[in-house]
Amino acid sequence: xxxxxxxxxxxxxxxxxxxxxxxxxxxxxxxxxxxxxxxxxxxxxxxxxxxx
Amino acid sequence: xxxxxxxxxxxxxxxxxxxxxxxxxxxxxxxxxxxxxxxxxxxxxxxxxxxxxxxxxxxxxxxxxxxxxxxxxxxxxxxxxxxxxxxxxxxxxxxxxxxxxxxxxxxxxxxxxxxxxxxxxxxxxxxxxxxxxxxxxxxxxxxxxxxxxxxxxxxxxxxxxxxxxxxxxxxxxxxxxxxxxxxxx
Numbered sequence: 001x002x003x004x005x006x007x008x009x010x011x012x013x014x015x016x017x018x019x020x021x022x023x024x025x026x027x028x029x030x031x032x033x034x035x036x037x038x039x040x041x042x043x044x045x046x047x048x049x050x051x052x
Numbered sequence: 053x054x055x056x057x058x059x060x061x062x063x064x065x066x067x068x069x070x071x072x073x074x075x076x077x078x079x080x081x082x083x084x085x086x087x088x089x090x091x092x093x094x095x096x097x098x099x100x101x102x103x104x105x106x107x108x109x110x111x112x113x114x115x116x117x118x119x120x121x122x123x124x125x126x127x128x129x130x131x132x133x134x135x136x137x138x139x140x141x142x143x144x145x146x147x148x149x150x151x152x153x154x155x156x157x158x159x160x161x162x163x164x165x166x167x168x169x170x171x172x173x174x175x176x177x178x179x180x181x182x183x184x185x186x187x188x189x190x191x192x193x194x195x196x197x198x199x200x201x202x203x204x205x206x207x208x209x210x211x212x213x214x215x216x217x218x219x220x221x222x223x224x225x226x227x228x229x230x231x232x233x234x235x236x237x
Contacts, residue, residue: 001218001219001220001223003093004214004215007095007096007207007211007214010096010207013100013103014102014204017103017107018204022110025107026107033100033124036093036097036127037127040131043090043093
């Protein structure tokens with residue numbers, strides 16, 4: 001579900017970047033990037049199986 | 053580099069992002085390989101790369117617009133590096149099929165690194181940030197506008213297909229069916 005929301009959020013950011021106010025687009029992009037990093041950290045809990 | 057040329061290059065970069073998103077769809081629909089959670093995150097970060105060029109086309113080239121694409125590229129490189137490391141063990145077949153010898157996440161890592169290098173290269177050209185009083189077409193002209201709407205349409209399509217794949221719960225680690233279509237049938 002979180003990925004659907006992230007895709008929806010990026011569409012909204014793109015539309016605001018194209019039609020809306022620049023500071024709003026930049027601010028929302030920042031929030032989106034933080035949400036992406038949080039999602040990455042949430043999913044990056046598996047042990048890495050390195051070959052060394 | 054003039055502003056007009058920089059805007060053309062930004063439009064071309066949007067076509068490149070659209071090509072990546074279309075290629076991901078080709079694997080999903082032709083090869084029937086559903087994207088895993090990390091794959092979806094990499095798609096989102098490829099789409100995020102497009103916000104900087106959209107701002108450049110609308111408001112003119114600015115270093116801050118390139119900076120946000122650079123941040124998205126670094127985040128994408130981190131996510132794809134993790135997936136490469138998850139399958140680095142000898143004997144591991146990797147996730148999904150390979151294209152020209154590399155899996156999609158390896159191509160994604162190459163793509164994000166290429167984006168970082170290209171963004172750094174275009175930032176070398178200072179003249180694009182100066183007002184050159186050239187009469188530019190409104191919002192970049194038809195070539196740029198088509199690129200913008202193509203990327204927005206492909207990203208919007210991903211909203212629908214991701215909802216179909218993951219449903220309203222957490223996405224499966226190794227998805228093989230569309231959750232919403234499974235419940236519908």
